[in-house]
Every structure is written in C-alpha cells, then in structure tokens.
Amino acid sequence: MAIVFRKNNQNAEILNESKFAQEDSMQEYLISNPEIVPIYEIEEDARLLVAAREFSTASGPIDALGFDEHGNIYVIETKLFKNPDKRTVLAQVMDYGAALWKHHADSSGFFDRLDEYSYKYFDQDFKEKFCSFFGIEDAVEAFDNIKSNLEDGSIKFVVLMDKLDARLKDLISYINQNSKFDIYAVELDFYKHNEFEVVIPKLYGAEVRKEVSSRTAYVQKRGKWDDQSFREQVGELPVDQQRAILAIYDWAVNKSDKIIFGTGATRATVNPRFFGFNKNSFFTLYSDGQMSINFGYIDTVDKRVELMQFLNKEFGFMKFNYKAEELISQYPVIDRGKVFANYQKIIDTLDKFTAKFKEKEEL
Template sequence: MGRKLVVLREDKSEAVLEEILAPDEQNLHDRLRLSPGLLPIEDLELDGPLLVVGQEVSLASGRIDLVGLARSGDILLVEFKTGPHNPDFRHVLAQLVDYGSDLWEQSLDEFDNTVVRRYLASKYCTDPKMAGARSLEDARALIWPEMPEAEIGQFRTRLAETLETGDFHFIAVAQRFTTSMENSVRYLNQSMKRGTFYLAELIRYQSPLSSEPGQQVISAYACQIVTRPERRPTVASNRIGEADLLGSITNDDYRMALERIFDACKGIGLRFEWGTKGASIRLPTQDRAEPLSIVWIFRPDSASNWYGLSHLTLGYDKDSLASVPSVEGRIVQYGMEASDLPAGKPPRGKAIMGATFDPSSVVALEVRLIALITETVAAINDQGRLG
C-alpha cells in the first residue's frame, strides 16, 4: 500500500515499518476502542481528551461502534469499515445517519440512561481512568477533573443543544477511502442542514518478518482525518451575523466604529462566534482547539445577555483563561489595560475581567480600542504562542 514509518530505537538503530492491511474491521475497531486517543479530534477543531461514553451500545437502528464527547459538549459518532467497496461505505454512512436519528431530540437524562450508563456498566468500558463511574457526570469529572464550574455549564448546554438539533460529528473510519467516497462526504457536508461528516484513515504499520533470532516484530497505528467540511456549520438558524448586528444600530458613528473594529479583529486572525444576540471575538491559542474569547459585542436592544454583558466589552473570562496558560500573563495585562481606559465600566459578570464601553465611548475611544486589541495579539504572536 506504499506508506512507511521509521521507528528510532534507544540504541539509535532504525526499524522501517510498512503499511499493511488489517485482517478485518474488528481489528481496527478493537485498536481504536483500546486507544481512543488515536482519533485526532483537534483536527475537528474540538478540545480533548476524548471522553468515550459508548461502545457497541444498542440503539433502535443497531449497535453503534463508538460514541465520544469533546470537552465542548460536541458528540462524535464513529463507525468502522474495511476495504474500498462502495456498498460497504454507503452502509456505513446510512448507519451513522440512523444512529444520529436515534439520539436526536433525546434529553440529557435520556442520553445518560440509554447510552452512557449502559456503556459504563458494560464489558467494553476498560479504561482504568473510568473506574467507579456510573453516570455521565462521574465520567466527565474523571476525564476532565480540572473543568471549572462555568465550563461545566457550557458543556452541558452544548451537549443538550447537540441532542436537540442533531448537530453531530459523524466519522467513518477505514484503512483507505476512494475519491468517490470523499466526494460523497463533501456533498453531504454541503447539503445537510445539521451534522458534519468526516473520513478518518486508521493505518496499521508492521515491521517485516525477520529470520534473525530475537528480532521482534513491531506494530504501530496512526489515525488521520482525510476529509472534513470546508466550514463547520455550528451557527444555528436563529443566530445573527455581522450584517444583522450592524443593521440593528441606528447611530451611524457607532456602527462605523464597530465596522472598523471588526475589520481590525479579522485582519489579525481573530475568530467570530455569532449567537442569537451578538458575538464573542476569539483568540486562537496553542493550548486548546477552542479559542479564547477576548471581546464581546451585543445588539443595543438585547437584554439578558451572557453574564449580563452589553454593548462592547474587552476582557476575558477568568475560568476560560485558566485553560490557556501560555497566554495568561499577556491576557491579564490586556484586561487591566482595558479597565484603565476612560469611560469603561466594570462588566456585570464577576467572572469577566476588563471593561464594557457604551456606544458613545466606543466612538470616542475607537482608535485606542483597536490599538489595545491588535497590540495584545501582536505581543502574543511575537512570543510564538498564537494558535
């Protein structure tokens, strides 16, 4: 099959491993079941480590190979196949969709009872880190013990939202995929309103058999995502975008100031995550796949916003900052400098450090706000810590 892997021993000798076919689907399934960390969920822009909550769990449509959760609360449904045959591949895709329909519209309690608890009590749950877990909350606490309370709430909210909408990550795993298979998945990602499809190659390597006495055969496995959506559709239909927010602003000076601030943020690589009332503007870091929010913007007419924020806020969430230590010092400084700007007010949420600026303040301080954001990102980039 062509691909090779070089292993360096402690004595500096080399072993060349060659890609070989797995004997059957069960061999692949068992390897990923025993080593779920092989699945590179960071390539799906999700934070790990993966929390496995289901293996061979019976649903209405059959027995699903693997159910996993990312730290964000996203659900991964994984199915295995072998060989390049199209009928097998179509069957895998159909199974994934069927499994998604089985879980769709379940509540958190239903998901816990029908999938998680059954897996934890089954013979398939062999991870020693999960010893003693009896529920989803037990498993979460064991795999992500340092997760702060605010993130736990976000995890549960996203998990409930995913179950309600059916916005699952569907992953087909095999040794090789054909161009036709890749095109089928691209089509599904472009045409489906909910859910994203990925193809992951699980590659088995082995050293050649040797006639030399005492020479051991070495095996290795690698997993890589070979097909993914061009753009992950996480924005729900009732969420707004930049045009919606700017269109809700009647103050021309404020609207144009925000446009220039947005353009500056996009120009330095910050990411926008839009919600139903506004957006968080996020900094990619090397610590985790999920970027860190450092700016929030809300429609002037919105109420009951996240942490009681309003208008434009520069700063950071203390709980989220704890998970990105590489930029912690510079972001703390950023929050202090935002607080020192004139006309800024302390955010209502006690977990948010920084300052909130009303429309007139944004207009008056536009240049300084842009400078603070861009200089902070530049300093982090100069340190090599930008994701």
C-alpha cells in the same frame, strides 16, 4: 506504504503496514486510544472521550459514541475496506444519528444510558468520567450543550476506516459543502514492530467544513448568548408565548445569585444559580419556552429528593417519579405547552422554594 526507521544512525529497518483483522479490533483500539480520531484538527486542542461502544438505537448499535469537552456529540462508525457494505456507510451512520435524535428527545433517558455504559467500561458514572477525562470540576455547561445538541439533532459523524476510496472522500466533501451536516472520515495507517504500534490517522472533511463555516450564514457557530440575544430570540415567538418565557426569565434575573447563559448553536439557554441551595443551576430555561429540571446538577442526594418532593407537592400539573438513587442522572423536560399554560404557577413554586434558602442565608 512502508516506513523506514533506524536507531543511532544505523541498522535501518523497514516497517511494513499492518491491517486490522476485524472491525471489532478497530473498535477496541478506538476505545483505548481515542486520539486516533484527530478532532484536534477540527477544533484546536479538542479531545475525544469515547463514552460507549455498541450503543444501541432503533436503527442498530452505534459502534462508538463520543463527546468533546464542549458537549459536541460524535457518532462513529468503523469499517474495514474489505467490508462490502462500506458503500452505504454514510447512510448508515446518519441513520444512527437520526435514531439517536428521535428517541432521546428527553435527555434524561439518554444520560441514564450513558451512565450504564460508563459503569460498564470505566466503573464510574458518565459525569465523573467526563470530568476526570477532561480535568474539569464543573460539567454543567458541557452537559447543557449535550442536551441542546441532542434535542436539535446537532451531531457530528465520523467514519473510521483502514482505507478510504476516492469516491467516499468526494461524497463527504460534497455533503459538507452543500448541507448543514458535519461528516468526517479518518483513514488509519497501522504499523507494528515487535511490541510497538504506530498509527497514523488522516482526517478528511475538516477543511471543507471550515471553509463553509467561514462563508455561510446558515452554519451556526457555537457562541455565548446574553440578555439581549436571549430577549431577541424570544421576541420572534407569538406574544402570549413571549409573555410566559420573559416572566420566568425576569423572575430568575431578579431572584438568582448569578445568571449563566448557555452556548447552544440554535437556542439560547439560561441557567440561574441560587447558591443558598446549590452551586449549579437546578433548572434551565430555553428561549423557545422549554424548561428542564436539573436533578443531576444538584450535589447531594438529600437536596435532589427535597427538590423533587417540593415540586411534586406544588406544581400540580406534572409529577416526577424517580427513586433517590436515580436522580443523579435525571434532567426531565417540562415541555413548552406546559410552561406556557402554567408559567405563573412555575414562578410561584420556584419563588417559594428558593425563598427557604434565602432565609437560611440571612440567619
């Protein structure tokens, strides 16, 4: 397709379509111009941060790994129409997603690697880049959602091509309509004229996804949890597990300065804030009993080290062995089994730790 343009109602010119010569060129263009993936057509005003290129997994490198402000994860695969393996691109991109989910159940390692890529491309850590890109001061809720999405395998897949054939479009529509997966395709029309470039992205799959979301119960919408819904979800577990989770939860409600509920699609999360120690939550409790220690949310190195040393001394059932400079990107998980077996020790330790800062506030 050609574009005809003119200036001052005269001298009309024809702008003929150009092509990306290599998939590397398309990847580079995506890194510099993430707007060519129009996720704002999926969710109004959404923007995409492409945080890494060639992000390695056990199934091979992901061409581009992206995030939006809400903590949704995007696995993006670029393909030229002339590439003979374009027929398997959906299987390929989902294989990458499966590898990402399977090998990063502990989100701490995932954030470590994001920091590495972020320093490589942006000369700052991932949290700094995320906040500056989206113009926010606090990424706690978004990072909680990233952790939840990673652990739940809730990943959005995007195929970026210079040309899509009808069969691929039909396959994407079929998968979106008959599964829980979110798969989108973007076809790029690319034009060049002197020093100017024009890219027209066309998104496929979003309308089907919206129709499915509005009429089916099993597609989870991200929403705010609260005390009632948290307790209801915990109530689905065996009684002994409920007892452990609610004991920690009730302690947090009674002792914290503020309770923040997460917005995960499948699991409720609670993030208690103790302002005497830190403005953000230093631990997260999940409705299935999992916990995480959020060293990365703590605002100074000294306080991160202080917390780690205190937990190592008091917990007894697990140790955190990080260097001081590593703690900025660490969110280690306490698995459900350890929480259920040691919930009273966890409460006693948290109570002892937070009491120190309550005393300082009173003084």
